[in-house]
Amino acid sequence: MATSSRPLSPHLQVYRPQLTSVLSITHRASGIFLTLGAAALVWWLAALAAGPEHFLTVQQAAGAWYGRVLLFAWTLAFYYHLGNGIRHLAWDAGKGFAIEQVYRSGYAVLVAALVLTIVTWAAALAGGGA
Amino acid sequence: MRRATPLGNALGLGSARTGLQHWWAQRVTAALLVPLGLWFAYHAVMLASGGYAAAIAWLGSPWNAGLMLVFVLVMLHHAQLGLQVVIEDYVHHPAWELLALLGVRLAALVLAAVASVSIIRIVAGG
Numbered sequence: 121m122a123t124s125s126r127p128l129s130p131h132l133q134v135y136r137p138q139l140t141s142v143l144s145i146t147h148r149a150s151g152i153f154l155t156l157g158a159a160a161l162v163w164w165l166a167a168l169a170a171g172p173e174h175f176l177t178v179q180q181a182a183g184a185w186y187g188r189v190l191l192f193a194w195t196l197a198f199y200y201h202l203g204n205g206i207r208h209l210a211w212d213a214g215k216g217f218a219i220e221q222v223y224r225s226g227y228a229v230l231v232a233a234l235v236l237t238i239v240t241w242a243a244a245l246a247g248g249g250a
Numbered sequence: 251m252r253r254a255t256p257l258g259n260a261l262g263l264g265s266a267r268t269g270l271q272h273w274w275a276q277r278v279t280a281a282l283l284v285p286l287g288l289w290f291a292y293h294a295v296m297l298a299s300g301g302y303a304a305a306i307a308w309l310g311s312p313w314n315a316g317l318m319l320v321f322v323l324v325m326l327h328h329a330q331l332g333l334q335v336v337i338e339d340y341v342h343h344p345a346w347e348l349l350a351l352l353g354v355r356l357a358a359l360v361l362a363a364v365a366s367v368s369i370i371r372i373v374a375g376g
Contacts (some may be wrong), residue, residue, distance in 0.1 A: 134279070148336065150330045151336075152332075152333070152336060154329070155329040155332075155333060157309075158322075158326060158329055158361065159357075159361060160324065160327055161365075161369075162322065162361045162364050162365045165318075165322070165364070165365050165368040165369060166364050166365075166368045166370075168302070168305055168306060168309065168372060169274065169367070169368035169369075169371040169372050170368075172302050173369070175305075176300045176302075178346065179301070179302070182298075195291075198287065199291075202284065202287055205280050205283075205284070206284065209277065209280060209281060212277055217332075240291060240295055243295045244294075244295045244298045244299060245298065247295065247299035249300070
């Protein structure tokens, strides 16, 4: 079915962002971003298998500023997607639909994602940080 | 449930066919990725500070290699299922939608193959 050029009612232009909608689209965005991370992980594995010279390229990229930024972003996206994913699985099981629960679990996911990201990076940097 | 007319069937009108299977696979892979992902995150911290030799030694253990392989394959399948939904939501041109869906599947297959070959080569002592 081809797209028609008929006008649509306004949606993004008029709806106020809420925790529910913002966390939902962030879940999708983090998922998409994480697929790039998955590809990077496969690249890391392939470089490991290919030998030390190839692995050096990966190591240098990971240590560069853009590599660090990406890895940090992937860490945050991962913990967010993990936490909100569990929230989704609870909904799939029929639990947590009351609006207070939705908001409470939503804030919990945000806090958990931030805390886990910080703990992970503190541990990684304390361990030497490649 | 068959569609009302043969023409409708040929045009692909009607329901999304195997929607339930996709929905369930997405949830199963998601549930599996909770422990697998946490396991990976824990070890990634350690692998980040080691170098080439440490990573090779770690993946040389069949347990680590096996879990890593399962993690990557389940993650790639989960990612492919998720991207499929995103494409179906936003790409409405039939030809581009099909190309995008096939492209994502192809990418997932290639990445899965590369990851498998790499892990097996490492654990086999390459």
